[in-house]
Amino acid sequence: MTDYVRRLVSGKKARFKDHKLDVELDLVYLTDQVIIMGYPASGVEGLYRNRREDVKKFLDHRHGKNYWIFNFCPIKENSYDSQYFEGRVSRYPFPDHHAPPLALMPLVAREMRSWLDGSSERVAVLHCKAGKGRSGTMACAYLLSLNSNPAIPLEKSYSTKEWAAKRADDAMDIIPPDDDRHSTESSITDQTTVESPVQADSSPQSNTTPNHSPMALKHVLDLHTSRRMKQPLTSDKKVKQGVSIPSQRRYLYYWSLILSHQAPTHLWSNDPLMPSAPPTSTPKVRLAEIKLRTKESGGMTFNLVRAANAILDRGSTSKGSSQVWVSLARYDDDLIELLEKWERYTRDEANVGRRRPGTRDFGSETLNDIFEGGKWDKSKMVRSFARLGCSDDNDITKSDNGKDGKIITYTLTPLSDKRWKNIQGQLESTKAGEAVIDPEEFNIPASEGNSMYDLTQAVKGNRGVVLDAAREVRVKLYMGQVFMGWAWFIPTFHMPQPPPNGDPQASESPIQTTFKLTRKELDFPLGIGSSILDVEISLEWLKKAETETEGVQPLKTPEEEKEQDSSEPTGLAAAAQMVATPGVGVGDVVEAKQAGKD
Structure with missing residues (x-):
């Protein structure tokens, strides 16, 4: 009964069923290293959202200590003790259904990248309340900051039902036209085997060009929609957009312009910020x-x-x-000044989406101190x-x-x-x-x-x-x-x-x-x-x-x-x-x- 209620609350969002753990969550793998989920709740709220203990069991079983959670919920909206997940939680809150402060996007993207670059086994787990708009916006901000398009998720990133459907679709895609079928029948089996992502080294061909153009933005938004939203039962119905709020999409466009060095040159100072640097006017x-x-x-x-x-x-x-x-x-104003200070200080001028080495501390401050205690x-x-x-x-x-x-x-x-x-x-x-x-x-x-x-x-x-x-x-x-x-x-x-x-x-x-x-x-x-x-x-x-x-x-x-x-x-x-x-x-x-x- 509770799973039924949770499915109603999830609405048009996709869910993940782990049969080994007998756990069903409002959660998807956007890529093999990026997970988006609904809020990990407890008490009465856990009856219709992800139960916190189920989330922890799922993450511990599948990823051990190789996961880090990014929480976008303000304390005013909801909160939990980060120690429940052994302290592996970073908070970057902003209000539900709103666009984030622009400087928050690079700070999130850089910390995600710093964490995920440490090991291919690591995953970043993003959540807000519903696990759609705010989480989707920040997940897309991270994907845009990469130097190539994200790889297609492998088998572990799909539920059993999704993986079976994908294998069937892959097999159908490689069947040649009817005119050629008599001469290529034996090659179908070989090609199907090669396409199987069970062979971890056979990753799909990736685009090595920077992932920052307007077309890349469309690709990233489409990827998020295809993974986060349930597919319609009939082909005549459209899939609801994953990041559907226009202002959030507008901010992702701004971010793509910054990454591709097409943004207004005065937007953020080009000089790295040091602790004693004076403020600049705009x-x-x-x-x-x-x-x-x-x-x-x-x-x-x-x-x-x-x-x-x-x-x-x-x-x-x-x-x-x-x-x-x-x-x-x-x-x-004081919050934005603080965020922009950290954005400028952590920026790698050669790659705006990457954190400059050695910038986790800013004098006596640390990046994770920004939202400590709920001041903002x-x-x-x-x-x-x-x-x-x-x-x-x-x-x-x-x-x-x-x-x-x-x-x-x-x-x-x-x-x-x-x-x-x-x-x-x-x-x-x-x-x-x-x-x-x-x-x-x-x-x-x-x-x-x-x-x-x-x-x-x-x-x-x-x-x-x-x-x-x-x-x-x-x-x-x-x-x-x-x-x-x-x-x-x-x-x-x-x-x-x-x-x-x-x-x-x-x-x-x-x-x-x-x-x-x-x-x-x-x-x-x-x-x-x-x-x-x-x-x-x-x-x-x-x-x-x-x-x-x-x-x-x-x-x-x-x-x-x-x-x-x-x-x-x-x-x-x-x-x-x-x-x-x-x-x-x-x-x-x-x-x-x-x-x-x-």
């Missing part, structure tokens, strides 16, 4: 505006409108429920710093382009304190109506996923929000108190290069650009978000002189963080309107609900 950009285009809500189903309106409008006639606004957020991940890791909204009715326009029907365009610019308090007051009025909502009416759990209380420092004037060009930004879209979707990006990857250098002969005109994200390129555009057509973000480089006078928009103060934590709305509207959306399953609702908490 170019800045100004986010001028965001344009959101949506289809008119008349196309939404009656159930969606009923569910959303029941939450947003009951007990209130306020316009707050129709306000469209944006929250900008990023990871903690006991609470929310993502913090907001600015808001954008419509200044007046002229910022909302309607048009009809025929193909998509009636389109509403919202032009969102930085909000002053006065304007934000006006919007917040309208949202507060709407929030009062939520108290009478019975969660059982929609058969959904309460969510903590909204951020109307993301109090941040006001933007002075309307010139835009100043950003560090090389730092991550999360753009989170709201309609009233319901999030519509979000996206992570790093501005410099979308800007004309190089940034202004202060040359007095350079043009006085600002260097501007816009980039567009379609709905498919947003994370969790469910419910009301399903009406989104695209989001267009306008950026411009700050000139050298401006970077010295205009600072990056600061994060919230601890007092504002405390106020937010004590005042967040329950957010039943978000879950209710998603439940009512056609084609949105319970799993999608749960994922979006959980993702919205950070």
